[in-house]
Amino acid sequence: MTNTTDKHINPDKIIPTMHPVFAQRTSYRAASPHQHLWEILDHVFDPELPGLTIWDLGVLQDIQVTQSQDDFGQLKPRQLKLELITVVITLTYSGCPAVDAMTQDIIQALNNAGFEQVKVKVSLAPAWNTDMISPAGKQQLLALNIAPPNEDDHPDCPVCGSSNTEVISQFGSTSCKSMHRCQHCAEVFDYFKSL
């Protein structure tokens, strides 16, 4: 006897679509006068998720630039290096240790590009959620064999696409993931929990 529910691929769940929350982030970024800085930070990745940038993850929230002053209190607007760059990020899970690595990588990336005064501010609000993840970020999760977040918290197998999966553990290698097993192809995989 064949089990028809065994392989049931729902393409809507596999192909990520843009969430309004992400669309809002995109238009905020597009309106920023500091496009070159956003682009530099497109090369900063989550230390635990190779290839997923802090922008795609939704951690990078804002970039502010203020002119710093010289010893006499005079503005020196023409000298780029005297600009103070404040990068605002938000925490994924409150205890996530990756935030320290990300902070260092942000400072390093901007220093390498010639910006010496960089400050990273961790903002508590708005509270991060998985809707902030970009479509590209969700694709990258799939490429890493991590099922991207979905609303009913029942992931499809990132390898074969079957929805016939079960939970093994509610926590995986990091706070943001849980462990699942595909009952169709027997693959054990991580799921990026919907938050």
Add this chain to the structure above:
Amino acid sequence: MINSFSIEQQSPLFRFVLGLADDSVVLSHRLSEWCSNAPYLEEDIALSNVALDYIGRARMLYQYAAEIEGKEHTEDDLAYWRNEREFTNLLIHELPKGDFAFTMMRQFFLDVFYHFYLEKLVDSKDETVAAIAAKAIKETRYHLKRSEPWIRQLSEGTEESRARILRAVDELKDFVGELFEMPPWEAELLAEGISVDRSSLQKPWDDYVQKFLAVSDVDFGDSQLQIRGGRNGIHTEHLGHMLCEMQYLQRCYPTMQW
């Protein structure tokens, strides 16, 4: 480092935030004691992750407390350089981890409590407190989703697991009442819309827990207050031992960092 610290002279907001931070850090430490000791690997990872959520919560609260205090103390100073009598956590958080049934029963009790508490705290007029609550409530909802099936499974499992669950309820019930007590400084902040009226949560908590446990024929009775003192620095004998371990490195090698 903190050389002298007098809790009575601090502002109500500081004491309020510090109390919440102490609750979190102490529970986090107790949960972290399961690391490499849990019944199996996945559970080991899960408990450590719950501990991590609480340490994250504690860090945000300690950072804010340090900011309120305005004496250039850091989050680490507050966590590692205060003595037992200067810790203001509620007693239920500090009880030794016990067996797995005890740990999960305490977690279930606290998950239900924080579920109700944080849902109110997100409306705090203090923006930082509200923002921390908004992050924490999501984590707590998830913790509850995990502790409930465990309580169900252990209550209805073997004779042994059920006996341990009943013992855990018995050992914990006297410590639950303190969760619903309002210290004077929290009552003062309640008028300003900053804190939450703990006493109003007792009924919903009792109803929820009794209803849940009744399905597995576990009797809770009620959460009549028996043992109190945590918010005033009066602790069980267990906290001092726990702090010895938790604070050891900083006390031996002051200002040491990773």
